[in-house]
Amino acid sequence: MPATAAPAVFLGVRHHSPACARLVADTIRALRPAWVLVEGPADMNDRMDELLLGHTLPVAVFSHYRDDQRVATSWTPLCDYSPEWIALREGRAAGAEVRFIDLPAWHPAVAGHTDRYANRYADAEARYAEATRRLCEHFAVDCVDALWDGLFEVTGPGTDPQELRARLDAYFELVRGDAEADAADRTREEYMAAWVRAALARTGDRPVLVITGGFHQPALRALSARHGAAAAPAGWPAVPEPPDGALGGSFLVPYSFRQLDAFAGYQSGMPSPGYYQWLWEKGPPAAGQGLLRAVTERLRARGVPLSTADLIAARSLSQGLAQLRGHPYETRGDVLDGLAGALITDDLDRPLPWTTRGALGAGTHPVVVEMVAACTGEAVGRLHPDTPLPPLVRDVAAQLAGLGLADAATPVTLDLTKNRGLARSRTLHRLRVLGVPGFTRASGPAHGADPVFTELWEPGPAAGREAALIEAGAYGARLDDAAAALLGERTRAAGPELGALAGLLFDAVLCGTGPLCADLLTTLAARVGQAGDLGRLGEVLSAALGLWRHDRVFGVAGDGLLGGVVGSAADRVFWLAEGLHGGPGADLAVLRALAAARDALRHAPALLSAGPEAAAEAAARISRDPRAPAALRGAAFGLRWALGVPDDPGPVVQALAAAAVDTLGDWLTGLFAVAREEVAHGTTADGGSLIDLVDGVVSALPEGDFLVGLPALRQAFAFFPPLERERIAERLLHRRRLRGSARSLLRTPADPLLLARARALEENVTRLLDRHGLAAAPAPRPEVTG
Known part of the structure; x- marks a missing residue:
């Protein structure tokens, strides 16, 4: 043939x-x-x-x-x-x-x-x-x-x-x-x-x-x-x-079955792999009974009460649906529909997930979520010991063993000022960046300016570590190379997103990937000059300045490329702020950007092309621009005080008085965001307190206007920490020649805004009663006999 x-x-x-x-x-x-x-x-x-x-x-x-x-x-x-x-x-x-x-x-x-x-x-x-x-x-x-x-x-x-x-x-x-x-x-x-x-x-x-x-x-x-x-x-x-x-x-x-499940986002094949495993091993009748039993056990374990009558009803519904639909045995859909009909009495605002395809959405009924999870199953695969593994797996195992982290079962505290502590920290951060489970960072420095020199890592479940390490092996044979390659890929994928780049920069510093830091800094320096988002620009400036000033631990303090990012970002902040227009409301990201520029002027003026004097002039123009948001005008005004530019108290009073009632709180929010310390402790050119000036303007507001502006005023004073708020309260009591506890003023039994509204309501009722001659007669004085 x-x-x-x-x-x-x-x-x-x-x-x-x-x-x-x-x-x-x-x-x-x-x-x-x-x-x-x-x-x-x-x-x-x-x-x-x-x-x-x-x-x-x-x-x-x-x-x-x-x-x-x-x-x-x-x-x-x-x-x-x-x-x-x-x-x-x-x-x-x-x-x-x-x-x-x-x-x-x-x-x-x-x-x-x-x-x-x-x-x-x-x-x-x-x-x-x-x-x-x-x-x-x-x-x-x-x-x-x-x-x-x-x-x-x-x-x-x-x-x-x-x-x-x-x-x-x-x-x-x-x-x-x-x-x-x-x-x-x-x-x-x-x-x-x-x-x-x-x-x-x-x-x-x-x-x-x-x-x-x-x-x-x-x-x-x-x-x-x-x-x-x-x-x-x-x-x-x-x-x-x-x-x-x-x-x-x-x-x-x-x-794992969880990864296989279509309800978890898997792109192909059958949903509910646990059910189909039963179907493969035992056939349709046993698979239907196994699914009913698994759902029952899972719901009862979660505290959902299921009576024998409920289960009989679910079983009867499932069998009836199978006969009605012409199925020789109950299918997965028959069993799940029967359970839903017997156990769910609430109105559902979306189709049951097994009648569609795709991942479960937010707000899915909790009983439905547990039913789907029971169908998924808990199976997790395991490779044969002779299976070849990428070099990264062996490299990580050797590093963890050498650093005493291979079998850590209790939290690990690392001193970043010691060589061994820093080496252990970098290894754990590289694993974190690569998404390898096993350790979770509970505390440590959050940014370059954070004066924290210890980290706490908590060991956690290592399930999935081997698979994650094998997949991370796509980025390199060594842990440092793999982390650097992944961060470099994310840098390219970030595009013009400055906030993402700032986070990646700190991750690169924590991982100790030196050459990658240079690439990141070069990319950042090129992009901050074209940035149009003032809030995101402020994040970059704050992160870069903190590292440039304080990072003795990770070794990038005073770096020239980092200084270039700081200078370009600070210059760009002032350029964008002068052209920013808008309505009411305080954009806290914008205020943080101006505060970061203030810190750059204070601590690294040589890096900026514009010095403190030029910045103060720009701030003056912004503070007088009626089209600028009130919060930005207040922040610009505060920047002059923060830079030590003397001003008479007159402009402060005029600026406060000129602010509309509904924007006064926004103006103060901007002022406090940039010049909180100057307001709390500073004085005007004639020796007066800035707190006294603010109090004078706020106290002069009519009662109705004060109630309108109170929510924004509370937001503004939230910039002060509790101790400073207590000191301000003491000064206000002293200013009014009143005796009492400043701390008690800050701990009212109810919401201050609610108290103010209640007081206004009482006064309105009193005026209404007086107008109609219904005022309550004074209580008679008791007679004294004898």
Whole structure:
């Protein structure tokens, strides 16, 4: 018989379908094929023995790629009932040669359909949504998952595998018929067809079994038939390799049912993996009972009362729905609908999640959340001990052991002024940046100006650490290199977002990634000169100035590049502030930016192109600009006092008196944000207190105006810490020649705003009674006898 006469059997499957997994196993045992070709990354073919080690599933092939233009990461998950996994295992057991036949995960044809955190088995269901919509209407079901369960997963006893295969072929022919393959699909399908032709040329008289996602099956069958024997290749298709200068590779990682679940955002396959594991292991009747039992146990563990009557009602509803819908056994949807009908008595403002696709939204009913979680299951995969791991895993293990952190079970306090404490801190921060679980930073310096020289790290659950380390290995073989590469990637992704860059700068300092700091500083210096967001600019200025002034611990104090960022940012703050116009309300981010510029003028005037005198002149112009927001005018006025520019008390009184009642609090908020210490402790040119000037203006307000402005006034005085507020209260008591406790004034039994409104209401009632001659008569004086 000619070599090309052997048939190619194309089996379209749905990823993570127990029914498809059983069909794959039955087909391999019946056909005894020479070759089993599976949709999966062809660059893993040389490592098939590694993949078939005795892992505890679920596991995934993690693939990564990075060059100057593109970053891509992808997962190819496999669980006990994945058809691809059954094809690998059963094919090897049957003596067949097993091969993956799809392009590597980093290839643009694979990664192009999805975002950078992609899943290879992200089915094309979105592209044939019209066909599945019509099918759902015909079979009167809510979504494609319920449709699939009724057609394929929960079938009658003794269903013939050939009947199931014919039904699958018809389904995939229908849905592919409505979907036009794009260029990426055609590239992948041409590549997979080349593997099919190469296998047919080598198989002799034994068949070739081709197992791919159902979307690709009709196209592969047509491509193989069209090309025929004349197109048989001389060798196997070449496996593409990353171009020069790019980094890429693949490793096995542990996976979990939580990651597999569509309700948690997984892009492909079946939701509720725990339920389908029961379906795979025990069949439809036991799966339905297992789901009912799991939901019951979870709800009772959360304190939700479930009576025997509730469970009987749920069971009856589930069985009735299954009969009504024509299911031979209860499906997942039948069980969940029965439980919801019996247990949820509240009105729901959204569809039940198993009637749609996608992650759970905020506000989902708590009972529904627990039901979905019970369906997910708790399974977590584990790699075989002989599985090769990326070098980063060994590097981190060695570093943690050398620093005494490998088996830490109690909180760890680090002294950042000591070399060992700083080394341990940098290691833990690098792990934090890479997203590796195990330690959580409970306290430590929050920014460069924070006078804190210790850190407290608390050990936590290490679940997921191995998988996170394997995935972090995509960034480098050493921990410091990996952290620097990830921070560099985030720097490029931040674009013009100054706030993100400021946070990345401090992270780079904490991680001790010196060369990266220089790149970050160069990027920041280039971007602050074009910044248009005053609040974000203030964040950058505050972070950079704090590091430039105080960072003796991390070693960047007085850095020249850092000084350039400080000077450019401070100059830009004044330029933007002069052109800022707006209405009422205090933008605290803008006020913090002006306060940061004040600190730069105080502590690093040589870095700015404009000195304190020029800044004071700019502040004077802003304070007199009627179009500027009231809070900004107050902050500009306070900046002059903070810079030591003498002013007569007259302008202060005039500025306060000129402020409208509804903006007086905003004006004071700006003043206190920039010149709080000067207001609390400073004096005017004639020796008077600024507090006295403010009190004079506020005391002169009519009662009604005072009530209007009181909320904003309270916000303004919140800038003072409790001790300073107490001192101000003492001065106000002294100013009024009153005796009493200043502290008691700050600790009223009720909200001061409520008290003020109550007093105003009482006075209005008294005036109304007086107007109508209804004032209460004074109480009679008691008679004194004897």
